Amino acid sequence: MGKRRAILHPPFRPTYFLLHTALLFLVLMWLLSIYGLVFGLAIGLPAYMIIIILFLSLIGSNINIPLFYMKSYRPIIKAQVVRIFFWDFVIPEVDWTEQRTLISVNFGGCIIPVILSLYLIYYMFMNLGLVALISWLFALSINSILVYSVARPVEGVGIVTPALLPPLFTVIVSEIFIYFLSTRFIFAFIYSLGTMSSLIGADLLNIRKIPKLGAPMASIGGAGIFDGIFLNGLLAVLLALF
Numbered sequence: 001m002g003k004r005r006a007i008l009h010p011p012f013r014p015t016y017f018l019l020h021t022a023l024l025f026l027v028l029m030w031l032l033s034i035y036g037l038v039f040g041l042a043i044g045l046p047a048y049m050i051i052i053i054l055f056l057s058l059i060g061s062n063i064n065i066p067l068f069y070m071k072s073y074r075p076i077i078k079a080q081v082v083r084i085f086f087w088d089f090v091i092p093e094v095d096w097t098e099q100r101t102l103i104s105v106n107f108g109g110c111i112i113p114v115i116l117s118l119y120l121i122y123y124m125f126m127n128l129g130l131v132a133l134i135s136w137l138f139a140l141s142i143n144s145i146l147v148y149s150v151a152r153p154v155e156g157v158g159i160v161t162p163a164l165l166p167p168l169f170t171v172i173v174s175e176i177f178i179y180f181l182s183t184r185f186i187f188a189f190i191y192s193l194g195t196m197s198s199l200i201g202a203d204l205l206n207i208r209k210i211p212k213l214g215a216p217m218a219s220i221g222g223a224g225i226f227d228g229i230f231l232n233g234l235l236a237v238l239l240a241l242f
Contacts, residue, residue, distance in 0.1 A: 060108030110221025117192035147201025167235035170194040194236035
């Protein structure tokens, strides 16, 4: 009979467990306070609704819903050795193999903030009328172009943007159009603008660049609660407070 290999498990360290648990609790409280601030200012959501939204965002950050496949290409580098006058020269060759990239959408990082934004847009339209909707659409066009200008495809990562530039763009663009709004709807305007312009400017306008990254799957909002779609609306509201 063969010898059984011993399976080593890392020792349980109560101190590390307590530290990780405390860190997770602090992160949850931080997110909950930001959510409470944003949606309390935006539309006055009750506390239990904010907790439900945060819980769904955290759980949904692990859920990617497949949409469709795109044809993509993965580079394969080959080396060819050529001898010239008794010297060997290595000549690299790049060959492209065809594959498919699955485009999916993240539930917590994209679907939930987009649904909230659409609700806020509807909420503003029903209370302020067509002028507010037209102002928001003009702001969305400008802000999406600005976000698109700083978005960059990074191989192995996806489409990335600088952390603070999109929220800063959102606040600046919002300042131009919020004169058409009452103060009650300013933060709803900013949050929905930051979220939707990130979706359009960073992801949708760059979707044709995804096949060049050579990844088997690309998820819109795939970084979950740390994705730009999720964070830009929240950060824009926080910047607007200052």
